[in-house]
Amino acid sequence: MAPCQSTFDFRLYDFQTKNMKLTLKIWRQKNAAAEGKIVEYPIDGIEPDMSFLEMLDILNDELIVKGEDTVAFDHDCREGICGMCSLYINGEAHGPDRLVTTCQLHMRKFKDGDTIFIEPFRAKAFPVIKDLVVDRGAFDRIQQSGGFVSVNTSGNTIDANTIPIPKHDADRAFDAATCIGCGACVASCKNSSAMLFVSAKVSQFALLPQGKVEAADRVMNMVAQMDAEGFGNCTNTGACEVECPKGISLENIARMNREYLSASLKG
Amino acid sequence: MAKSALLKSSIAKKVAMALSGLFLMLFLAQHFFINMTSVFSADTFNSISHFMGNNPLVQFVIQPILIVGVIFHFIMGFVLEYKNNSARPISYAKNNGAANSSWASRNMIISGSVVLAFLLVHFYDFWVPEMVYKYVDVSPLNETRYFHELAEKFESPIRTGLYSLSFLLLSLHLWHGFSSSFQSVGFNNKYSKSLKGFGYGFAIVIPFGFIFIALFHHFNH
Ligand code: HEM
Ligand code: SF4
Ligand code: FES
Numbered sequence: 001m002a003p004c005q006s007t008f009d010f011r012l013y014d015f016q017t018k019n020m021k022l023t024l025k026i027w028r029q030k031n032a033a034a035e036g037k038i039v040e041y042p043i044d045g046i047e048p049d050m051s052f053l054e055m056l057d058i059l060n061d062e063l064i065v066k067g068e069d070t071v072a073f074d075h076d077c078r079e080g081i082c083g084m085c086s087l088y089i090n091g092e093a094h095g096p097d098r099l100v101t102t103c104q105l106h107m108r109k110f111k112d113g114d115t116i117f118i119e120p121f122r123a124k125a126f127p128v129i130k131d132l133v134v135d136r137g138a139f140d141r142i143q144q145s146g147g148f149v150s151v152n153t154s155g156n157t158i159d160a161n162t163i164p165i166p167k168h169d170a171d172r173a174f175d176a177a178t179c180i181g182c183g184a185c186v187a188s189c190k191n192s193s194a195m196l197f198v199s200a201k202v203s204q205f206a207l208l209p210q211g212k213v214e215a216a217d218r219v220m221n222m223v224a225q226m227d228a229e230g231f232g233n234c235t236n237t238g239a240c241e242v243e244c245p246k247g248i249s250l251e252n253i254a255r256m257n258r259e260y261l262s263a264s265l266k267g
Numbered sequence: 268m269a270k271s272a273l274l275k276s277s278i279a280k281k282v283a284m285a286l287s288g289l290f291l292m293l294f295l296a297q298h299f300f301i302n303m304t305s306v307f308s309a310d311t312f313n314s315i316s317h318f319m320g321n322n323p324l325v326q327f328v329i330q331p332i333l334i335v336g337v338i339f340h341f342i343m344g345f346v347l348e349y350k351n352n353s354a355r356p357i358s359y360a361k362n363n364g365a366a367n368s369s370w371a372s373r374n375m376i377i378s379g380s381v382v383l384a385f386l387l388v389h390f391y392d393f394w395v396p397e398m399v400y401k402y403v404d405v406s407p408l409n410e411t412r413y414f415h416e417l418a419e420k421f422e423s424p425i426r427t428g429l430y431s432l433s434f435l436l437l438s439l440h441l442w443h444g445f446s447s448s449f450q451s452v453g454f455n456n457k458y459s460k461s462l463k464g465f466g467y468g469f470a471i472v473i474p475f476g477f478i479f480i481a482l483f484h485h486f487n488h
Contacts, residue, residue: 025360038360091363117361124354190364190373191351193277223278232354233277233347235375236447242367254455260278261453 020046020107023115024059026071029128032135036128038117048108052095053078053085055107056118072131078103080245083180086187087132088119093184093243101182101245121187125194125229136183138229139197143181145225146218147201149210160210169207176203178246185240185248191232196240198226199256200248206259216263223260280347285451287340288444292469294333299473302417302480309414316413320397341383348376371443378440385433392420421484430481434474441470 021044029036043062046055053075060070076084085102089095095105110116118132126134151157177200185196202219205211211218234253241250301319305312319325364373371378393416400406421427445466449459 027360088359088362091359091361092366096366117359119359119361122355122357122359124356188367190368192354193351223276227275227277230354231277232351233281234451235347235351235372236443236450237368237372239364239367250450251455254450254453257278257282257451258453260276261282264276264279 018048018112019044020048020110020112020114022046022055022110022113025115025117026132027119027128028071028131029120030130032127032129036131038119046107048106050107051078051103052087052089052105052107053103072129072133074133075103080104081180083182086121086134086136086183088117088121088187090117093121093187094182094245098242099245099247101180101184104245121183123183123186123192123231125192125231126183126186134183136181138231139181139183139194141229142194142198142222142225143201146214146221147205149205150214151210163209165208173204173207173211176200176207176248176252179204179244179248180246182245184243184245186231188239188243189232189234190237190239191235193234193240194226194229194231195234195253195256196244196248196250198222199252202256202259203252206255215259216266219256219259219263223256280343281451284340284343284347285448287336287343288448289452290333290336291340292441292445292448294336295473296469299476303476305414305417306480306483309411312417313411313413317408317410320401320413321408337386341379344376344379369443371439372447375440375443378436381433381436382440385430385437388429418484418488421481422488424485427481427485431478434477434481437477438470438474441474442467445469 021042024041024043025038026041027036028039041059043055043059046058050058053073056071056073063070074084074086076082078085080101080103083101085094087094087102089102089105094100094102095109097105097109120126120128120132120134121136123134125138126136129135179197179200181197183197186192186194189195202222205218206215236250236253238250241248301312301315304315396416421430446459446463449455449462454462
């Protein structure tokens with residue numbers, strides 16, 4: 001009898017219908033000053049189609065019923081655009097999936113019986129506020145130090161669309177501008193370096209005519225602020241690029257280094 | 268911008284690291300080609316060594332630059348390692364580094380430290396006797412001594428083994444370091460992919476070439 005053959009490879013699809021039972025190992029820390037520790041939480045009945053944050057919502061519902069303190073974690077849009085959600089899941093920023101934020105991560109990426117470590121993004125420059133929530137204000141301060149263009153708004157402002165820009169440059173600037181400032185690059189880097197984030201913010205302006213005017217000051221100020229915040233240096237391991245939910249390329253870091261070198265040589 | 272601020276900047280340090288690394292790789296390639304001649308002809312090796320050892324430009328300009336370059340590179344390596352470690356005071360309970368980066372790239376300080384240990388022994392083995400011979404004892408010029416000195420060093424299996432081990436780690440150091448140094452100086456464009464391939468070749472051919480030379484003399488003399 002001929003064996004039943006199918007060209008359909010089921011292994012390629014995450015067909016999991018069975019509800020999952022998991023062990024969560026979550027970092028709990030009362031406040032910035034308190035010492036934290038990993039606490040274990042068993043959880044049952046997790047559907048594969050749930051998002052990771054929905055799974056944490058369920059855990060928190062259970063904790064409320066038990067009268068325990070809920071697990072604090074950051075989130076806002078829950079559709080991968082705001083950059084608020086974070087979490088270091090099983091040793092990777094935003095978990096094991098690629099090009100997604102934690103809010104876009106689905107439980108089908110895990111298996112029934114798995115143990116999942118959930119930790120805050122770790123860096124001296126990202127102090128823990130509570131549990132899994134960290135203060136990413138350092139990124140805001142870097143932006144404020146140069147991540148803008150100065151435009152005269154006296155009434156005769158020129159429409160940006162009237163300035164011709166080569167498509168190639170416009171595309172690269174847009175790619176860089178898709179950075180949502182989540183901080184996964186810092187969290188993934190063995191040195192807690194913010195180079196990918198800062199280089200994306202430098203590049204999105206440096207590639208456009210409007211941004212060129214202040215390019216030298218921008219890169220000098222943003223790098224100085226980055227260093228002052230206590231981020232580490234870059235070893236070019238490339239971990240940031242792999243873990244970045246928006247696929248920001250290391251090309252931006254090379255561009256920032258060029259911008260920085262030419263700006264400092266100009267004096 | 269004030270010069271002091273530039274010197275303190277993370278990018279300036281990184282670029283300096285890359286430039287010293289690039290310089291060391293050039294030196295390494297040159298050293299490799301000279302050593303390789305010892306496999307084919309003792310005479311050629313002797314005459315090149317004699318030239319390198321007695322040419323004033325090599326001795327009093329290039330050699331000091333090289334020594335400063337090595338010292339600068341490893342001191343900066345330790346400085347960066349310290350700074351980078353202190354940027355994360357609390358480490359992760361679970362970290363999956365292998366998911367996003369190579370072992371070689373995450374452990375430059377380990378491969379570098381082994382190479383440093385090797386360099387110290389190497390200085391003690393070759394460079395110090397050479398300096399004593401030439402400048403302390405002021406021994407007579409002997410244009411044929413180099414080959415024997417080299418072959419002699421590789422008699423001991425332990426020394427040859429340790430020598431080979433250090434070059435294995437140098438290979439790992441360059442596996443990441445070659446392409447990394449170009450990225451650091453801002454070179455990332457359509458040629459980078461080919462350059463990376465060339466770097467992997469360099470990281471294999473040069474260190475393993477040194478190992479081959481060591482084994483060749485170990486088994487032939
Ligand atoms: C012949 C000897 C050596 C060569 C050819 C060499 C080459 C290189 C190159 C090309 C880089 C990449 C630079 C970059 O990423 O921009 C590098 C990085 C590095 N080297 Fe070496 N190196 C040598 C010896 C050493 C020694 C003795 C140490 C001692 C600790 C060392 C420690 C490091 C470290 C820590 C880095 C990474 C720095 C970072 O975080 O980016 N190297 N090396
Ligand atoms: S570069 Fe990527 S990982 Fe880093 S902050 Fe921007 S989006 Fe997040
Ligand atoms: S909550 Fe907005 S990106 Fe995840």
